[in-house]
Amino acid sequence: MSLRPPAEPPAVGRPLVERRLLVVGRDPGVTAVIAVGLRPRFETETGTTGAEALAHFAREPLSLIIADLAQGDLDAAFSIRALAARSPDCQIIVIGSIEHAGIVDRLAGLHVYGFFTRPVDFGALVARVSSLSADEDSAENGALALSRSSAKVLEFLSAHYADSFNLQTLARAVGVSPGNMARVFLHDTKRNLRSFRCDVRVEVAKQLLVHEDHKLDRVAEMTGFVDGSHLSRVFRLHTGRSPGQYRIELRSPRPEDARGVYVQRGCGPRRIDPSPVPLRGQSGA
Numbered sequence: 001m002s003l004r005p006p007a008e009p010p011a012v013g014r015p016l017v018e019r020r021l022l023v024v025g026r027d028p029g030v031t032a033v034i035a036v037g038l039r040p041r042f043e044t045e046t047g048t049t050g051a052e053a054l055a056h057f058a059r060e061p062l063s064l065i066i067a068d069l070a071q072g073d074l075d076a077a078f079s080i081r082a083l084a085a086r087s088p089d090c091q092i093i094v095i096g097s098i099e100h101a102g103i104v105d106r107l108a109g110l111h112v113y114g115f116f117t118r119p120v121d122f123g124a125l126v127a128r129v130s131s132l133s134a135d136e137d138s139a140e141n142g143a144l145a146l147s148r149s150s151a152k153v154l155e156f157l158s159a160h161y162a163d164s165f166n167l168q169t170l171a172r173a174v175g176v177s178p179g180n181m182a183r184v185f186l187h188d189t190k191r192n193l194r195s196f197r198c199d200v201r202v203e204v205a206k207q208l209l210v211h212e213d214h215k216l217d218r219v220a221e222m223t224g225f226v227d228g229s230h231l232s233r234v235f236r237l238h239t240g241r242s243p244g245q246y247r248i249e250l251r252s253p254r255p256e257d258a259r260g261v262y263v264q265r266g267c268g269p270r271r272i273d274p275s276p277v278p279l280r281g282q283s284g285a
Contacts, residue, residue: 019043019133020060022083024053025068025095029158030120032203034066036196037122037154037189038129041144046203048211050079054086056250062087064132066125069096069103077106084110091132095120120158123151149176150188161200162224167193197224202238205231209247216243 021042023031028046035044042064047053050067065083069076084090093114094103104115114128123146130144146154152174170193171178186192191199201223208219216228225231235243 019063021045021064021066022047022053022057022062023066023068024048024050024079026070027068027158028204028207029161029200030068030095031207032161032200033122033154033158034120034125035203036199037126038144039199041133046207048207050076050083054079054082062090064091064093064129066093066129067095068120069094069100076100077103080107081110093125093128095125119155121151122146122154122158123148126151146188147184149174149181150185153181153185153193157197157200161197161204162222164224198234199238201225202235205235205243206239206246206250209243210250219243 019042021035021038021044023035023044024047025031026048031046035046038044045053045057047057062083065080067076067080080092080094084092089111091111091113092107093116094100094107094112095116095118096103097118101115104112113132114125116125116128126144126146133144153170156170156173167178167182171181174181176184182193185196189196205219205223205225208214208222212219214222216231220226220228220231223231225234232243235241235246239246241249
């Protein structure tokens with residue numbers, strides 16, 4: 001069974017919801033997996049920094065912020081406070097290394113409901129989000145919960161979203177049979193693996209379009225699509241806009257506030273410059 005991304009609309013649409021989730025972090029694989037995994041329970045957005053989020057996503061009240069702190073991100077507490085100030089009832093979950101644990105003290109007075117260290121335990125993170133939204137969950141939606149195998153699938157996808165692999169390869173990495181893994185994942189997330197990975201790839205592509213000046217074929221290569229045409233077709237089905245339109249509309253007005261995005265490809269994370277200034281003579285899509 002192939003996991004090649006489909007060109008059809010995503011299996012789970014975006015219903016009208018009042019709860020808005022912002023996932024902030026410089027590792028697009030992690031932020032994308034979290035955002036996709038919590039739809040359609042939340043209307044989700046992803047951003048690279050708190051400053052970028054303030055510019056683009058803080059106009060409407062936020063219900064939950066999940067902030068994945070970068071190494072040496074000294075302004076994180078200020079950015080989170082600024083976001084929370086615009087949404088007084090917003091709940092906050094922080095992801096970081098052990099050295100970031102002290103940031104919780106600097107967020108005193110805010111609604112901080114968890115600190116998770118890397119590597120992210122997606123099962124525990126989803127359980128925490130479920131406990132925070134328990135009062136708002138309808139009987140139809142039920143509680144959010146991930147099995148051990150589904151949590152490991154999310155961990156794998158956060159690092160290998162751009163890689164080409166089939167169901168058997170993923171099952172070996174997770175340590176379960178392909179059929180059982182697929183059934184459990186569908187039960188836990190209400191979507192199939194191929195659709196979920198395609199959604200993650202689109203989310204990562206969004207971040208690259210905003211923070212990089214790569215041509216569309218290069219963005220497609222970095223996110224696992226066949227080529228620029230394939231990415232453009234799937235992107236339009238997911239967002240209602242072409243990649244070029246999205247890039248123009250979402251360009252950060254303050255590129256100096258975003259210091260880099262980590263992209264999982266090949267040998268591992270690579271820091272790329274998010275500035276809208278063309279790099280090495282490359283032009284936008």
